[in-house]
Amino acid sequence: MKLTLAQVRNYLNRLGICIADGETVDLRTALPLNVAGRYDAALAEIADEKCIFLFPRNEEMAPGDIALHNDTVRNAISVRPVFAFSRLDREFAESLKAAKIAYVVPSRQVFLPPCAILESSRAYADDEKPLGAHLTPWAQVVLLDCLLHERLPGVVWFSALRGRLNITPVNLSRAARELERRSLARTIRSKRDGGMEFSFDKKRVWDKASPVFVSPVRSRVRVKAKLNGAVKSGVTALAEYSDIVDNDFLTFALPASAAKKIPEAKIHRYDGDILESWRYDPRLLNDGKGQVDPLSLCISLKGSTDPRIQTATERLLEKTLW
Numbered sequence: 001m002k003l004t005l006a007q008v009r010n011y012l013n014r015l016g017i018c019i020a021d022g023e024t025v026d027l028r029t030a031l032p033l034n035v036a037g038r039y040d041a042a043l044a045e046i047a048d049e050k051c052i053f054l055f056p057r058n059e060e061m062a063p064g065d066i067a068l069h070n071d072t073v074r075n076a077i078s079v080r081p082v083f084a085f086s087r088l089d090r091e092f093a094e095s096l097k098a099a100k101i102a103y104v105v106p107s108r109q110v111f112l113p114p115c116a117i118l119e120s121s122r123a124y125a126d127d128e129k130p131l132g133a134h135l136t137p138w139a140q141v142v143l144l145d146c147l148l149h150e151r152l153p154g155v156v157w158f159s160a161l162r163g164r165l166n167i168t169p170v171n172l173s174r175a176a177r178e179l180e181r182r183s184l185a186r187t188i189r190s191k192r193d194g195g196m197e198f199s200f201d202k203k204r205v206w207d208k209a210s211p212v213f214v215s216p217v218r219s220r221v222r223v224k225a226k227l228n229g230a231v232k233s234g235v236t237a238l239a240e241y242s243d244i245v246d247n248d249f250l251t252f253a254l255p256a257s258a259a260k261k262i263p264e265a266k267i268h269r270y271d272g273d274i275l276e277s278w279r280y281d282p283r284l285l286n287d288g289k290g291q292v293d294p295l296s297l298c299i300s301l302k303g304s305t306d307p308r309i310q311t312a313t314e315r316l317l318e319k320t321l322w
Contacts, residue, residue, distance in 0.1 A: 002055070002086075003055050003084050003085075003086055003106065004055075005042040005044065005053055005055075007106050008053060008084050008104050008106055009044070010106075011104065011106040011107060011110075012046070012104065012110065012116075015110065015116065015118065017046060017047065017110070017112070017115070017116050018046070018047055019044055019045065019046050023042060023043050024040075024041070024042050025041040025042060025043050025052065026041075027039060027041050030076050030077055031072060031073065031076055031077075032072070035069050035072050035073075037057075038056060038057055038058065038061070038069070039054040039055060039056055039057060039069075040054075040055040040057065041053065041054050041055070042055075043079070046082070046112065046115075047115055049080060050079045050080070051079055051080040051081070051082050051102075052073065052077060052079050052080070052081055052082070053082050053083075053084050053104075054069070054073070054081055054082065054083050054084065055084050056083070056084075056085065060168040060169060060170045060171075061169060061170075062169035063092055063095035063096060063099070063169075063194075064192070064193075065169075066083060066096060066101060067095075067096075067099045067101060069081075070083075070099070070101050080102060081101075081102065082102040082103065082104060082112065083096070083101065083102070083103040083104075084103070084104050084105075084106075085103060085104070085105050086105070086106075087105065087108070088103075088105055088108075088109075089170070089173050089174055089177055090177060091173050091176065091177055091187055091189075091194070092170075092173055093109070093111075094189075095189060095194070096111065097111055098189075100113060131178070131181055131182065133212070134212050134213065134214035135178070135182075135209070135212050135213060135214055136174075136175070136178060137214075137216075137279045137280040138167065138171045138172075138174065138175040138280070139174075139175040139178040139179055140213060140214065140216075140280070141165065141167075141175070141280050141284055141285065142161060142165070142167070142172065142175040142176065142179065143175075143179060143184065143185075143205075143209060144285055144293065144295045144296060145161060145164060145165060145284075145285055146161075146185075146196070146198065146205075147202050147205065147206065147295060147320075147321065148285060148293060148294075148295060148320070149164065150198075152198045152200065152201055152202050152205060153197075153198050153199050153200055153201060154197075154198060155188065155195050155196070155197050155198075156185075156195055156196050156197075156198065157193050157194070157195040158172055158176070158193055158194045158195055158196075159193050165284055173194075176194070176196050179196065180196070182209075182212065183208070184198075184205060184208060184209055185197060185198050186199070201322070202321045202322060203321055203322045206317070206321055213299045213302075214279070214299075215299055215300050215302065215303070216253075216278045216279050216280060216282065216292075216296050216299060216300055217233075217253075217276045217277070217278060217279075217300050218256055218276075218277045218278065218279055219259075219276075219277045220274050220275065220276050220277070221259075221262075221267050221274070221275050221277075222249075222267065222268045222269065222270065222271060222272040222273070222274060222275075223262060223266050223267055223268065223272050223273060223274075223275045224266055224268055224271065224272040224273075225262060225263070225266035225272075227252050227254065227262075227273075227275060229254065229258060229283070230252035230253060230254050230275070231252065231253055231282050231283055231286060231289075231290055231291055231292055232250070232251065232252060232253075232290055232291035232292065233251050233252060233253035233276050233278075233282060233291065233292045233297065233300065234251030234253075234274065234276060234297075234300065234301070235247050235251055235301075235309065236250045236251040236252070236291070237251070237291035237292050237297050238297060238301065238309065238312055238313070238316070240290075240291045241291070241294055241297070241312075241316050242312040242315065242316060243312075244308055244309070244312045249272070249273050249274060250273040250274070251273065251274040251275075251276065252273060252274070252275055252276065253275075253276040253277075253278050253282040253292055254275065254276070254277065254278065254282070255277075255278055255280065255281040255282065256277045256278060256279065259275060259276075259277035259278075260277070262275065276300070282296065294316050294317075294319075294320045295317075295320060295321075297313075297316070298313045298316055298317055301313050
């Protein structure tokens with residue numbers, strides 16, 4: 001939802017914070033384009049103090065970006081910046097508060113020190129819903145990446161995760177917060193970066209997370225088609241990791257967004273290879289290899305009753321985690 005100055009003004013006025021009518025500002029006349037292009041802006045007054053409300057056009061920015069833009073605006077325009085958001089996660093909000101950056105989330109919270117600091121009972125986006133029975137896709141991807149690439153126990157920095165996963169700051173923040181709420185990790189922050197601290201070794205983290213892992217496989221269909229971008233999965237991938245013999249047909253995986261584009265004419269009931277539609281991109285964690293990563297693979301085969309598959313996945317987990 002795109003916020004307007006009228007929504008912010010009405011919210012603050014209801015709280016008894018007087019805000020005078022403002023005017024739209026073209027930031028391109030005063031700020032570098034890489035900053036000006038990210039916001040809509042309006043000049044206003046709060047309790048006789050001139051300020052400029054900044055409405056992010058894309059809220060997928062990190063707290064460090066907001067802090068940098070806050071300083072840029074102060075230096076260039078010499079008025080107080082106030083950032084307006086439609087929603088904020090707790091970790092993101094805490095970072096802004098620590099940097100003393102003013103912001104408003106209509107109907108939820110306002111941080112305008114020293115005159116106004118207020119939070120509603122549902123101030124944060126990540127406090128709105130109870131945790132589900134299983135991890136969300138991004139939370140699972142982030143956790144599996146840590147298990148595959150990091151030394152645990154220890155600290156995993158967000159910059160490293162963003163580099164490997166190409167994940168947006170908002171999705172990473174939400175994933176980290178979910179892992180913290182599930183007592184799998186603790187979020188931490190330094191001056192330059194945020195991160196997660198794991199107190200347990202990989203085996204303990206895996207065991208604690210196992211009940212909430214969700215199979216990455218949404219559905220399976222038989223296809224007779226060239227599958228561009230697909231990677232080996234299922235028993236076909238397990239055969240790459242172990243001495244198990246593959247089925248008479250191959251199994252491949254694509255993200256759900258790509259799998260649904262397969263023409264109906266290429267889908268068959270009984271013949272062809274198996275295509276798995278995944279909840280997240282199966283290439284995110286496979287380090288450029290031709291098959292899915294070993295941990296996602298083990299989760300996807302967890303329900304198998306085939307003793308060969310059970311033994312092979314157990315050995316694969318031992319080899320990967322401990």
